[in-house]
Amino acid sequence: RxxxxxxxxxxxxxxxxxxxxxxxxxxxxxxxxxxxxRGFGNGANNPGIEPSVGVFIDGVYxxxxxxxxxxxxNVERIEVLRGPQSTLFGKNASAGVINVVTAAPRMDELGGxxxxxxxxxxxxxxxxxxxxxxxxxxxxGLSVTSNQRDGYFTNLETGTELNERDRWGVxxxxxxxxxxxxxxxxxxxxx
Numbered sequence: 001r002x003x004x005x006x007x008x009x010x011x012x013x014x015x016x017x018x019x020x021x022x023x024x025x026x027x028x029x030x031x032x033x034x035x036x037x038r039g040f041g042n043g044a045n046n047p048g049i050e051p052s053v054g055v056f057i058d059g060v061y062x063x064x065x066x067x068x069x070x071x072x073x074n075v076e077r078i079e080v081l082r083g084p085q086s087t088l089f090g091k092n093a094s095a096g097v098i099n100v101v102t103a104a105p106r107m108d109e110l111g112g113x114x115x116x117x118x119x120x121x122x123x124x125x126x127x128x129x130x131x132x133x134x135x136x137x138x139x140x141g142l143s144v145t146s147n148q149r150d151g152y153f154t155n156l157e158t159g160t161e162l163n164e165r166d167r168w169g170v171x172x173x174x175x176x177x178x179x180x181x182x183x184x185x186x187x188x189x190x191x
Contacts, residue, residue: 004075008117010125010147012055012068012078012098019080022098026163033069037082040095054085054093057100058187061091068098070169070191071145073129076103104185105131105139105175123149123165139175144168167191 007018013033016024023036035041035053042052054061055068062068079099081088089097110132117125129143146168151161169191176184 004078009078010071012100015078015080015098021082022080035095035098037080037096050092052093052095054089054091054097055100056089056097058102058185061089070189071125071127071147071167072100072102073127073143073145073171074103074131074141076101102187104183105133105141105173107133107139107175107177109133119149121150121152123147137177139177141171141173141175143171145170 003018007014009015009018012035013024013026016022021038023041025034025036026032027034032046035051035055037053040052042049050063056062057068057070057072079097079101081097081099083096085091085093085097089099110130112128112130114128115126117123119125124146125148126146127143128145129141131139131141133139147165149165151164153162154160155162169189171187171189173185173187176186178184
């Protein structure tokens with residue numbers, strides 16, 4: 001978790017700076033993002049083709065790469081698994097899997113965090129979260145993110161900027177612990 005913060009990994013696109021043999025290429029739009037592990041991946045520039053590198057966020061398969069590029073607060077860990085992973089993940093992931101696991105809500109005390117990051121090209125990243133117990137067996141978590149940045153290429157024909165970021169999201173979760181051996185986690189997000 002500390003490595004993710006120190007390396008300023010805000011989304012799956014930023015992973016390639018820290019993970020050997022992972023290449024993430026964003027083509028015309030985020031829907032055309034291509035993931036390649038150890039040189040394997042479907043290099044097709046077509047958002048309708050399922051990628052050969054599967055992206056899972058909290059166990060949910062993201063069938064299109066645009067759905068995987070999100071600012072996720074409270075990331076517990078990110079696993080980059082090389083090679084075919086169809087047996088473990090139940091999906092045709094012939095080149096590998098990027099598995100993002102977020103932290104469950106705290107059950108011991110109310111807590112939270114907030115962060116604001118400023119960067120070049122008028123970049124502003126705002127993240128905030130709060131989590132804690134509702135009862136002895138139910139916990140909650142709520143987080144919001146906003147990531148804005150101007151593009152760094154200008155289309156001379158139309159005057160529009162390319163490679164800008166303009167995204168936001170909200171994510172809520174409930175954690176139920178009815179017994180010591182059973183835990184249920186309900187997560188909803190909107191981006």
